[in-house]
Amino acid sequence: MELGQYLWTSLGAFLTLSVFSFLYKDNPMYKFAEHLFVGVSAGYFVIILWHDGLVTNLFGRLADGHIYKLWLDSTKWWYIFPGILGLMMFTRFSHKWSWVSRWPVAFYIGIATGLSIPLEMSNRVNRQLYAMMEPVNWDSFMGSGWLDMGAGYSDIIVFVGTVSALIYFYFSKAHTGVFGGAAKLGIWTLMIGFGASFGFTVMARISLLINRIQFLDKNWKRNSFDFTNENFNPLYQALFWLIILIFLVYAVSEFLKYLKNKNASSVKSA
Amino acid sequence: MNWFERFMKLDRRWIYLFLITVCLLAYYSDFTVPTIREKETGAIYNFIDSLPAGEVIFVAIDYDPSSQAELHPMTYAIIEHAFRKNLKVVFTALSQNGPGMADQAIHDIADSMRVEQTYNGVSYPAREIANGVDYCFLGYKPYYALVITAMGQDFRTPFPADYYGTPLDSLPLMKKLHNYDDISIVVEVSSGNISDAWISYGQGKFGFPLAMGLTGVMTAQYYPFLQSGQVMGIMGGLLGAAQYEDMADNPGLAKDGMRVQLPAHLVIILFILIGNIGHFASRKNRKNVQS
């Protein structure tokens, strides 16, 4: 790894450890990292919106026109209007003219909601209902082996579970009697679903931590001690230990502060 | 206060320290966790593996750096598999922080293809991956639902040029590609609501085969779409990525990370058990004191 790349990786490692230091306590290093992230990600988003959005979809289409003619001489001059509608969004910041921003909002809310109605109804509701009403596998009702998901009884559990969970979500009728019993079965089914989600969530969260460990080890620590690398520099190790030292000093100072407070509180109570 | 109640009041930082210690010990130890090949991931691998050379696949890298831990390994595994099979790939990144990571992933994989490799006993020669010939990176546009629907008519509607500003019509690969009808499969790797949009606004309207790479948090929610046939395969979290890497004989970060997953899961289960034992013991103790 070259020196330049190593310095950037070390910065990434320092910021990673700064964020992890929040687990002990909020501290200036964490605050610095947090505020830096907010600023840099906002700046990144502006650039992506400009280069990937406005330049290609708006200015690119008006490129054969001239700015001093307000692009009216362009072959696709009608693209000026979404530009104007977009600029109207910025009137939101004025008390007097904020009503103007309702026009572009109306445009895209209308289109987005209109697009969603038939497609969401078709794909989330209809197709799921069709899939729920698949024929039961009576030929192999008990299945083969332990908990066979292709067995007939599994098909019945899916159907009964879905219907009872839908019944649970129907709050316009009191959950009493047979209806209440079905709702109870529904909440049991939902709890199993939530438990499965929780199991996957634990795996997901741990994966995030594992990735950071892999980054700190493979990208940073190994390159700090990679003596076979032709670009290796003693500065790599110095920087590695300096960053570790910063966090060690912080940890030791916090521990000493904790001991001091503990002694002070024990003297007070005595 | 008995020792159960004292245990219940344990400072959470000791819990954090215990978890990180177990993770580090597992990471630096030398054991492996066997990878089970599940049907959901196998369906995606087998589909891509069966495509003849020259076919085009669409990979939507729709996630932020917050989910890269689980999704980057599966992205790398799929793209590398596709390039090895001499498939052409069209990329897009409909998540706002995704384009940079997608660009980085494409360049990393293009670099790795310059070295001859052997996977599953088959030798793949080194080759150059060229932008506009072997792949095209469309970039980012806001309002993914509209973008997905618009691409069904023509890619040029939302993406008149690629991420690097080159008009699509000047790219050799894109000259013969117009919409989803020219694509063999869409592999969608995402961490948020974009997956729902691909199902409703993409697959639901245009009927193309859709495979999904999802974070662990979302995986359980997409089984209904798998069963209904709207989605032909799911890679769920780091486990899904490890399974794909195993099938492709291309071990990477996912397979490496799985050996830390199991001890970490056991630690979480231990905390749950201790928490419950402590809770019931202190409840019983309180009842005894009251009586």
Place this chain on the structure above:
Amino acid sequence: MRRQLPFFFVFLFGTFMVVQNFVPHEYSERAKEFLSDWTIIIGIFALALGIWSLIHVSLDKINKRKPNWEYSFVTLVGLVAMIFFGFTANVSGSWLTYFAALMVLLISLWLLVQGILGAGAGVTKAKEKFFAGIGLAAIFTFIALYDKSWAFHFYTSEGLENPLFKHFFSDIMVPLQATMFALLAFFISSASYRAFRARNLLATLLLIAALIVMLRFTPGPWGDLISKTSTWVMNVPNLAAQRAIVIGIGLGMVATALKVILGIERGYMGKG
């Protein structure tokens, strides 16, 4: 009129998009393509509104000396620096004047903003700061026009290839965002210890399902059994539960969208 006309447009465009879905004629598809294209462009401007809010909040925090106001400087410097990197490319490989220009830009922007906000926002010597800002902006413009070692690229994507832009993304943004979410691993462990109680049948069912799924890749003789059980749980009871939720969400989305199109739901337009 200021409210009625926008609501009418929502109804008009919404109804058109619903009807268009069932009309596969070429003109209908072209109209939809046209409207989608316009919406994407308008959306770009809408998303930029959030950036102004961030700037406004940071400036307010600094001027009113709210807690941790010093860190807002870091936010603003990060924002301006990233935008500068994204719009520029270094041509000659010499970075001295490039960074000097960035420093001049940062200071001039700060002085100009302070001058514009004025005494009402708690700024002292606003007039002097404004004119100093103008002076520095002129120096920046001079450097930008005559320094050949770097250049602005507004309409081409050289900025995206700027190594500083790429490094800020991959070595600052990516590690920070990834690590902030990695903290959740610790929080979930603490939550498991303190909150996850099998108090009743429902919580116990949830707990058992979670345990089965968490242990699905355990090696050993029990591993196959747990794995098969986990697969059954995912594909049968979990499928039933999630399907009900998906159907419920779908019906809710359709109902909300209808309410918006018919003008029953009006909160998105704001007050006034």
